[in-house]
Amino acid sequence: MNHFDYRDGVLHCEDVPLTRIAEEVGTPVYVYSTNTFRRHAQVFREGLKDVGRIHLAYAIKANPNLAVLRVLAEEGYGADVVSGGEMARALAAGIPAVDIVFSGVGKTRAELARGIDAGIGQFNLELEEEGVVLAQIAHAKGKRAPATLRVNPDIDAGTHAKISTGRAENKFGVPIDQAPDMFDRLAPLDGLDLRGVACHIGSQLSDLSRLEEAYRRIGELVVELRRRGHTITRVDLGGGLGVPYKAGDVLPSPADYGAMVARATQGWDVELMFEPGRVIAGNSGVLLTEVVWVKPGVTNPYVIVDAAMNDLARPALYDAWHDFDAVTPTGERMTANIAGPVCESGDTFAMGREIDAVESGDLAVFRTAGAYGATMASTYNSRDLVPEVLVDGDRYAVVADRIAAETILAAERVPEWLKA
Numbered sequence: 001m002n003h004f005d006y007r008d009g010v011l012h013c014e015d016v017p018l019t020r021i022a023e024e025v026g027t028p029v030y031v032y033s034t035n036t037f038r039r040h041a042q043v044f045r046e047g048l049k050d051v052g053r054i055h056l057a058y059a060i061k062a063n064p065n066l067a068v069l070r071v072l073a074e075e076g077y078g079a080d081v082v083s084g085g086e087m088a089r090a091l092a093a094g095i096p097a098v099d100i101v102f103s104g105v106g107k108t109r110a111e112l113a114r115g116i117d118a119g120i121g122q123f124n125l126e127l128e129e130e131g132v133v134l135a136q137i138a139h140a141k142g143k144r145a146p147a148t149l150r151v152n153p154d155i156d157a158g159t160h161a162k163i164s165t166g167r168a169e170n171k172f173g174v175p176i177d178q179a180p181d182m183f184d185r186l187a188p189l190d191g192l193d194l195r196g197v198a199c200h201i202g203s204q205l206s207d208l209s210r211l212e213e214a215y216r217r218i219g220e221l222v223v224e225l226r227r228r229g230h231t232i233t234r235v236d237l238g239g240g241l242g243v244p245y246k247a248g249d250v251l252p253s254p255a256d257y258g259a260m261v262a263r264a265t266q267g268w269d270v271e272l273m274f275e276p277g278r279v280i281a282g283n284s285g286v287l288l289t290e291v292v293w294v295k296p297g298v299t300n301p302y303v304i305v306d307a308a309m310n311d312l313a314r315p316a317l318y319d320a321w322h323d324f325d326a327v328t329p330t331g332e333r334m335t336a337n338i339a340g341p342v343c344e345s346g347d348t349f350a351m352g353r354e355i356d357a358v359e360s361g362d363l364a365v366f367r368t369a370g371a372y373g374a375t376m377a378s379t380y381n382s383r384d385l386v387p388e389v390l391v392d393g394d395r396y397a398v399v400a401d402r403i404a405a406e407t408i409l410a411a412e413r414v415p416e417w418l419k420a
């Protein structure tokens with residue numbers, strides 16, 4: 001469910017017509033609904049009501065906008081961060097350090113040190129050596145770093161290869177069969193407070209049985225670790241729950257997910273951590289765009305919009321589908337290809353798609369663009385960096401400025417020896 005609906009024939013975000021935002025802020029622009037973020041945060045929490053002790057850490061890489069983080073902090077969410085930059089954002093948004101989980105396969109020594117100084121609540125270790133180094137850094141500072149060991153349960157999550165993370169050949173986590181011996185070696189280190197294990201098998205997951213199998217393997221690991229005398233107080237179950245990208249798609253709901261978790265983790269007696277990203281942010285945002293041209297094509301016309309692959313990379317990167325709807329539909333339909341202005345054939349959002357009939361100057365949205373949208377934007381083709389707007393009821397604010405191509409240019413310089 002989301003708060004992007006037609007009223008009197010005009011697509012609104014909550015109580016604000018998107019025509020108004022296009023007029024006042026310009027296009028392309030991401031538009032987020034505060035109350036959709038809030039609702040998703042609440043529905044996810046509610047889905048886990050039958051699971052014992054939980055800690056929710058929003059995976060901020062899905063949408064790290066500072067204002068969005070504020071909303072989720074207000075909803076009681078901590079953060080899952082994957083870089084020093086994300087850690088700084090989470091802290092800037094007022095999320096307590098102790099509620100932050102530091103994930104990521106390439107945390108640098110400097111990032112680990114910053115995390116320890118900040119008092120990060122949990123480091124998810126991706127390899128044994130990282131644990132050794134983290135322990136050394138913390139010990140030198142007279143501290144103990146709270147940590148879990150991320151294991152790779154060797155499960156094919158059944159999602160797009162580029163967002164699958166839980167198969168043995170993926171770069172993430174340590175092989176689950178090696179985890180007990182590694183745990184034996186890491187747990188005694190001064191400077192490390194190794195509390196449990198973590199897993200995250202992929203994103204946009206639509207098949208709960210794969211996740212359940214991963215959790216079952218994690219449960220067996222917890223039993224084995226306790227048998228070896230380790231104290232296990234935390235298990236981090238990661239994120240990954242998918243969202244419907246096409247109208248009519250049905251995916252497992254947070255309630256379905258919560259029921260599975262309750263079943264799979266029965267008797268574990270740990271604090272369970274969750275790192276939802278897409279399921280919170282995906283349907284909370286749209287990318288608002290204007291049709292520049294409708295260009296005749298061989299089979300279908302090309303609708304050329306002013307948003308491009310640099311603003312929304314998912315179709316080019318993952319062949320992803322985003323529903324495309326006119327802001328003021330006439331009721332007429334057309335079959336068209338939808339593409340942006342970037343000079344690559346990959347800058348195509350859809351081919352041969354039946355859509356609302358649009359013409360030059362019309363406004364439209366790509367839906368379900370709240371996750372892995374603006375955060376992946378670039379300035380490729382020397383385009384402006386896309387701005388972001390947050391709506392709350394009948395008010396809105398620009399929460400990330402459009403950064404003009406000229407501003408980017410101003411950060412570049414020609415060295416002395418090349419000057420004319």
Ligand SMILES: *Cc1c(COP(=O)(O)O)cnc(C)c1O
Nearest residue numbers: 059103203239240275276277278
């Ligand atoms: C990306 C990521 C998440 C969030 O994934 P979603 O599919 O957006 O829920 C959670 N945990 C880790 C470690 C991640 O890398």
